[in-house]
Amino acid sequence: MSPTLRTLRCVVCGADAALAHRTKCPSCGGILDARYDGSPEAWRAAFVAAVRDATPGMWRWRATLPVPRHGTPVQLGEGDTPLIAAERPDAWGAVPGLRFKCETANPTGSFKDRPASVALSMARAWGVPGVVTASSGNAGASVAAYAARAGLPSVVLVPDDLPAGKASQIALYGPILIAVRGHFSRAYDLALDWAERSGWYDVTSTLLSAFPTEGNKTVAYELWRQAPRVPDWILIPVSSGPLLVGIAKGFAELRHAGLVDREPRLVAVQAAGCAPIAAAYDAGRDEVDAWGDPETVASGIRDPLQGYADDGTRTLEIARRSGGSALAVDDDAILDAAEAMARYEGVAAEPTGAVAVAGARRMIADGRIGREDTVVCLVTGHGLKDPAAYLDRSADPIPIDPEPAALTAALATVGVLT
Template sequence: MCGRGQDMAFPDYCAHCGGPVVLPPTAAPLPRPTGLPGMWNHAGRLPVTPDTAWLSMGEGGTPVVPAAAAAGWCAVEHLMFKLDHLNPSGSFKDRATAVGVAQAVWQRAQAVVCASSGNAAGSTAAYAARAGLPAIVLMPEAVPPGKAAIARAHGAIVLRVRGDYSNAFRAARELAARFGWINLTTTYVNPVAVAGLKSAGYELADQLAQTPDWIVVPVGAGPLVHGIVTAYREMRNAGEAAALPRILGVQAEGCAPIADAFDRGAAEVAPWQEVRTRISAISDPLRGYPSDGSYTLRLVRETGGAMATVGDAEAGEAVDRLAHREGLLIESGAAADLVAVRALRARGTIGADETVVCMLTGHGAKTLATGAEVGGPVVADADEAVDRLRAHTAIAEGMTV
């Protein structure tokens, strides 16, 4: 935030202003693609080398697909989805974690630690297991059980911290400082890991004929915004992209510190006092590190972008719409993108003929309910099955026999 350079073996926040630290942009001319699969194709532009590609589980290289049904619902002709929920652990976090674990291996770290509301937990646990490193994961006490279970399944030590995400963040940061562990918390606390998120921007440029007008990003602290904007800036400086896309950052109504500052016209973000949302993936109150939000806010404004908030019920409806109409099972934090696009299109902020790409950042399988609700009702035989099916209008219309 203050623009002063620093050299730290274990990256953390700025020693001068307390703001987030990021790596310098890759200078032009940009290194050529390596030919390796996924995000490792851009290893020369990221703080990793092909020597650590053995850590890869196929992260990156996720497809971009047209939003066949949602485009009409949003009244946007050129609406597309980047399916980052198809990364190995089920979220975009793998882009950062793969690079962060490579850093941990290179620095001979004894362990990795992270705070997570869910997706980073599973990602950190999986890549740490692959690297043979112990993983300690701290999660808010109200974390979806499925997300905690995934981290435990990979052998991580999972501890639930009383209170919200910011409490878990503070505990992880203290443990990293005390024991010299690499902190893979996916705020801006680890600039090496955050740089891995640039891969999403490089890939979009490869996959699309031209720079999209808008890229829609679910936002907690916002490092994915940094990754995408930085990648496009690098490519523009190198003559590989003509312009920057505008960023539409999406937050939950019950935890929206960055969107609140955007609406107020403020330059700095204030921590959110009380989290009131079930959209766990983007429920970061930024308490103790509001400069993360201020930096993300600055990036959004520099692209000419916007911020939007989405309610829990709206996000839940978008989850169902994507699953039923598009065949995509997405968690509510990512499905909220769709609600935000529809709202900003209605206001005229997004034009009907503009190209919009929604980052679908997390798989919905981790947040499904358990037990009978998922398995469906129990029936004794075909006759009872027919009775159950007649309750579904779309099926019953064809059951004429």
């Protein structure tokens, strides 16, 4: 019998909740986790069949995902993103075993397409009137795109300091786009309140709803398929942490199936200007406290967790249990990493998408990651998401007249001589 989704179980009190578009535990308010039945043999058979399946993208793994009972998933070709080895690691402070998992190749340019595809698939199957999400930008674009695909209305609440490029990308998909004064947690509160009053499904990609997180498991499945040897380290940009939680769960399922013999060490990398999880880790605490005023160029992880710091506690617990850790990198290190990835490897990330690479460089410099270690850095969002973030660092074009001599002279000023 193949693995079967049975229940949503509270990770705090163990209570079960029905498979519906509810959010936190009805008994204690804790985080709910989707739980499946299935023997190791059943899971193994499901994974082996998925590898052989001709279905492109993440829905090849549908046997181990929440699948709508009626109809087909809402898809745009998400998943199957490239795993790219660093070609010139010594030029920019990396190690030979470092690889980029390029979530930038997803349909809207970020990993959020995975949770959005699952969330909108369930929303359509349940027949909810619409979906609502709070977003720091990328989840908003994903939810708006998949809602458009599903033919469902969507409301996207963003903080009012959203980068302009992200706002226009979201708007193109035609959601009702609301800019909430203040930081992400204010938008989170309003989305939750409105969903409770309206019956619309709140698909906010934190640990609020169990279903979107399931989509993130497919990153682990793909890493196993792309490189069967489990990496020593996986570094992940983290705000509340659903991507880290999903990757951990995916590897745990592969281990349950007997397909991997260990799990990777997971590192939650945060921006120094918004680092509630890294601060708790550094202090040796189990409980994560909400952050005050977030301030970082990495807009995708500018989330202070005010009102849902227990998401951070869960993420930290899982990172620790994996043998990993949490750390914070400052904005200069993030922008330096983005520049290095682009200039030495041809991989363009928005600042948030470079955060894991900044963390890897720090851990390599500190000796925590060894030269022989294998490392995967999640590149979560494309450089085209927020190109204005690099304006201060980019060279302006050199203006010339349309004459060969003018081109020769311009190139000579930068050392290119004929």
